Amino acid sequence: MADLDSVLGCLDLNLDRSVERLKDLLRIPSISTDPAYAAECRRCAEWLKEDLAAIGFSARVAESAGHPMVVAHHGGAGENAPHVLFYGHYDVQPVDPLELWETAPFEPQIATRPDGTRRILGRGSADDKGQLMTFVEACRAYIAETGSLPCRVTIFLEGEEESGSPSLLPFMDAHKDELSADIALVCDTNMWDAETPAIATSLRGLVGEEVVIRCADKDLHSGYFGGAAANPIHILAAILAGLHDADGRVTLPGFYDGVEELPDEVRAIWKGLDFSEAEFLGQVGLAAPAGEKGRSVLEQTWSRPTAEVNGIQGGYTGKGFKTVIAAEASAKVSFRLVGRQDPAKIRAAFRRFVTERLPADARVEFHEHGGSPSIELPFESPELQAARAALSAEWPKPAVMIGMGGSIPVVGEFQRRLGMGSLLIGFGLGDDRIHSPNEKYEMTSFAKGQRSWARVLEALGRQRA
Amino acid sequence: MADLDSVLGCLDLNLDRSVERLKDLLRIPSISTDPAYAAECRRCAEWLKEDLAAIGFSARVAESAGHPMVVAHHGGAGENAPHVLFYGHYDVQPVDPLELWETAPFEPQIATRPDGTRRILGRGSADDKGQLMTFVEACRAYIAETGSLPCRVTIFLEGEEESGSPSLLPFMDAHKDELSADIALVCDTNMWDAETPAIATSLRGLVGEEVVIRCADKDLHSGYFGGAAANPIHILAAILAGLHDADGRVTLPGFYDGVEELPDEVRAIWKGLDFSEAEFLGQVGLAAPAGEKGRSVLEQTWSRPTAEVNGIQGGYTGKGFKTVIAAEASAKVSFRLVGRQDPAKIRAAFRRFVTERLPADARVEFHEHGGSPSIELPFESPELQAARAALSAEWPKPAVMIGMGGSIPVVGEFQRRLGMGSLLIGFGLGDDRIHSPNEKYEMTSFAKGQRSWARVLEALGRQRA
Incomplete structure (x- = not known):
């Protein structure tokens, strides 16, 4: 674990620099759904390629029928090391209504609360630029400290996730060998709460x-x-x-x-979660579940x-x-x-x-x-167990397994087209206001997210070592 | 009738010049509902004041809480002559969706059809700038030919008709004496068809x-x-x-x-009108009456x-x-x-x-x-009969009395606040596309509308002479 400790130390030491890099990335208005921002999407892809090349990946901007993809490879600990594909997206949602933003959406700022906690403000800070950079920063530190990575790593970033990913499937089909790995790591989801990491095992x-x-x-x-x-x-x-x-x-x-109705096993796990319907709705100014009658809010948003x-x-x-x-x-x-x-x-x-x-x-x-279609991931795979332990080591509370109301279509396509499962691990919080004005990402999410990925990479590397 | 003949001749001779004046007026984008065009509304009011002053009216731009009013007076044939108040509005509807306009909405053009008939294209050409200028041109020619007008005339033009007339009632109350007359003339309505003038006697x-x-x-x-x-x-x-x-x-x-159900008398008159539901709906791409079942289209649009x-x-x-x-x-x-x-x-x-x-x-x-509220005007007043005869003398077919689906709130307020009835006479056609892209006004409407007002003024003046 000496390697891991030095990587974690490196991440802590370089947090400010990683924040500056993220701010550079957030300044690029890569709104994929609006054709007026096509050049900005490309600029964003170029930025990521340059950054990945700088830390030792063989990286390229790959053309698609729409906005370009970023594909980057690192040989890691060699051919016998497990091979992971990291997926994220560099495009962001539109910013309207602009008048509701308290800071300019593409002029990222760090705001400090009275209790000293900090958050990164700006469109894309949580969805998904901040999240994807947690993984890139973990790789950067790993390579800086150890000269390599504990896994073979392919990084695959698309620029059309917020506009229906029209080019994704043709691209995956055309680059099947290059994108296939043992498992996909997807960082576009939330924590259970600010202290509890989560691995999503079902998505609508x-x-x-x-x-x-x-x-x-x-x-x-x-x-x-x-x-x-x-x-x-x-x-x-x-x-x-x-x-x-x-x-x-x-x-x-x-x-x-x-x-179908929830399996008893899943229902029991969800029941055990510390979840308040009043708080969940209250955070956005609502009080009453408005959907299907006779269903809990977790059912309404995860399984219905x-x-x-x-x-x-x-x-x-x-x-x-x-x-x-x-x-x-x-x-x-x-x-x-x-x-x-x-x-x-x-x-x-x-x-x-x-x-x-x-x-x-x-x-x-x-x-x-x-x-x-919706996705259901197996509860008990060795990779999931390894990741769960790694996350539990980093955060105040052990990792939980949850459902997700949102859709990450790529996860199903990874399974169908490339034959690999996914681990859905993200560090967003429910109040990050993704897709809304005043999107933010907690500094803790960004800092401990980087550390979490270092731990997960180490744990996955150990499995086959 | 020698006077009238020379006035009509003068109008015919000067048609081209009156068209140029109308085009100048149409170039001013006086969109009242959008605050961005407030200065243009004022410019439009100033333009009208200058034009009325030039032909001998004592004219002014009068402030209101919103866009200004234009008020102008002419003593006409003296204190014993009947006193008419002409009402119109110089503001226009917004122009969205702009991409559906075939010509720029505020760059008026004259277009000629294969059969030689011409139309004036532009926002406001029919609603209401073209209509109100028919009256102004009739006054211009009358004064030019005879040195005066057969009636005392007050012209009252507002700039908020297309945005709910928020300043109209306070202004009317504050200028009650100045605006009171024997009868109001309102030129914001349609002909029955291209050959048949109409006087509207009910409005929703x-x-x-x-x-x-x-x-x-x-x-x-x-x-x-x-x-x-x-x-x-x-x-x-x-x-x-x-x-x-x-x-x-x-x-x-x-x-x-x-x-209430239509009185039999009105039902009989409407039944006698040459009206085709299929043509009325067909002109806008529709085929089936979509409103209250069991009602004719005239009922649906006039009396329901x-x-x-x-x-x-x-x-x-x-x-x-x-x-x-x-x-x-x-x-x-x-x-x-x-x-x-x-x-x-x-x-x-x-x-x-x-x-x-x-x-x-x-x-x-x-x-x-x-x-x-809705308005119902008496069928048999002497002014209405005089106007009916005057219109019938100008057009190929005699004037008819009709209902109207639209609302001209000022007519009710003239009755309630100033104690005067109205004559609703206009020269628009059903296909003028008012409130829509590609608004137009027929050259015939503009030319014969001017002649019609000269005849109506003459007929009203004769009543009390």
Whole structure:
């Protein structure tokens, strides 16, 4: 363990420098969903390639049909060492509504609380630049202190995770050998709480759809046409309102096919977690679970499927008032999937649901925004046990195994396309405001996250040594 | 009639010059609802004041709490001549979506069709700058040819008609004596068809409301919170969807209080109109009447009340996709009123309807955007008969008396506050695309509209001479 101790010491000594590096990375506005930021996405990939090359990886920016990938390799302790693939993403969410940010989203700052704890402010600080840099910093220190890494390491960073990863699967298929490893390490998840690390063993899947309803061929004056002309906002509102029944269940025919009740074993583990529904909702200003009746909040967010309207737009939405009947209205709708729910079937059921409810004079157009099934990872693999012990050594409380409400589609594709399992280990916290204004990452997450990865790499290296 | 003939001849001779003046006026982007255009609204008022002063009116730009008014007086044939108040508005609607305009909205152009007919293109060409200039040009020619006007004339132009006229009533109350006349002339309505002038004798009222629903205190990630957190878009959609029943009737309790069936006399007149539902809807790409079942389209748009959502917004509406649960969602909703429906009661009923349907964790905020009752004008006044004969002399077909689906709140206020009736005479056509991209005004409307006002002024002046 002498090596590990010196690596951990090196990380502690160089924390300030690692923060400066992260701030440099956060200054690049790599918003993948908005084509206006394409050059910034590329600049971000170049930055990462340069940094990885500087610490001894053979790194490159690899073209895809969309934003480029970063792929980097390090031979580590040699051919017999276990081979891990680290996955992260360098792209970030849009920043609107900008007026709600207390600091400029791409001018990262360190803020100190009265109790001395610090946080890193800025878009991407938690999701996912801060998280991915915990791994890069662990590698940097390991190589600096020992001249190598305890595992063979491939680092694979994409730039389209926040926009449905359209180029990911073709790229994985085209670079199958290069990306295959013994296990994938994915750092895009949360701790259980600030003292308790977590390994996620289930993730919900996702189907993203955009629906556009059109009626008249132009915007109409509601005085001349109101009462006679079809209003696409009314039609859309009625259809969306019909997606849930009074008990909060989703009404799409066949929606719950493949959804099963929690196994007793999992239910027992979740019950043992120190979780307060009131605190979870209270942190965002809510008090009452709003979803499926008769389910706990952990069930609602980890093991039950959902339908959510993520955006809606139609007619005049500027200041003041305009008595218009819009020509079109649109919504972005996503479904979180669990168990064996089939993304293609859910998408088809939604489209049928909408189409069947269209009145005369209404036409519909759909746009697909990604789809992936849910993931369940084995509880008892030796890698998971090794990582669990490594994390428990670093943090005040032992690591727990949890479910996840979010979707990390790449995990399923690693399994399906590259035949490898994943360890989902992340150091985010529930109040990091990812996807929202004022995103932050705790300094403790960043510092102890680096130390955690050093420990996990050491533990995985030991398994096959 | 020698005077009138020379005035008409003068108008014909000077048409090109009057078109240039209108184009100058149309170049000013006087969008009243957007504060960014406040200086342009003022510039527009100044332009009109200068033009009216140039033809012999004592004109001024009068301050109000919002955009300024234009008030101008001409003594006409002296104290014994009838006194008319001409009302129009110089402000225009916003131009979004800009990409649907075939010509720049504030760079007016004259376009000629293969058959030689011409139209004036640009925002405000029909609503209401082109219309109000028909009256100004008639006055210009009358004064040029005869040295005076056959009536005493006050011209009153506001700059907030498209944004709910917030300053109009205080201004009318403060300038009651100055604005009172024997009758008001309002030029903001349509012809029956391109050959048939119309005088509107009923107008629907209007209630405008904006509703904002808030749940969490920030935008949430739909993975972490989806299924447990209240989604304001769902809540808003369900409430809006509940505003109509399956027969297209509005469900607000008490909504139809004061709504009566059409008198047989009016029904007979409307039945006699040459009106094709298929053509009316077909011109905007629709085929089926979408409103209250069992009602004709004329009833739906002239004599029945409506609820329309004019705009809706919430969550992520940019390009791509964002799996967010929004903190808030909002809609702009308007009600068209008929008969004795009370705007205050309708507004209160709507607010109650929304508030009663809010689930836990949802809060609501309302913003008022104007309200006015419906108007019914007497069929048989001498002024109406005189105007009807004057219009019938100008156009290929005799003038008809019609209802109107739109709201011109000022007409009710003229009656209530200043004790005067109105004549609603306009030269717009149903395909003018007011409030929409590619607004136009027919050259025939502009030319024969000027001639019509000369005839109407002459006929009204004769009544008391």
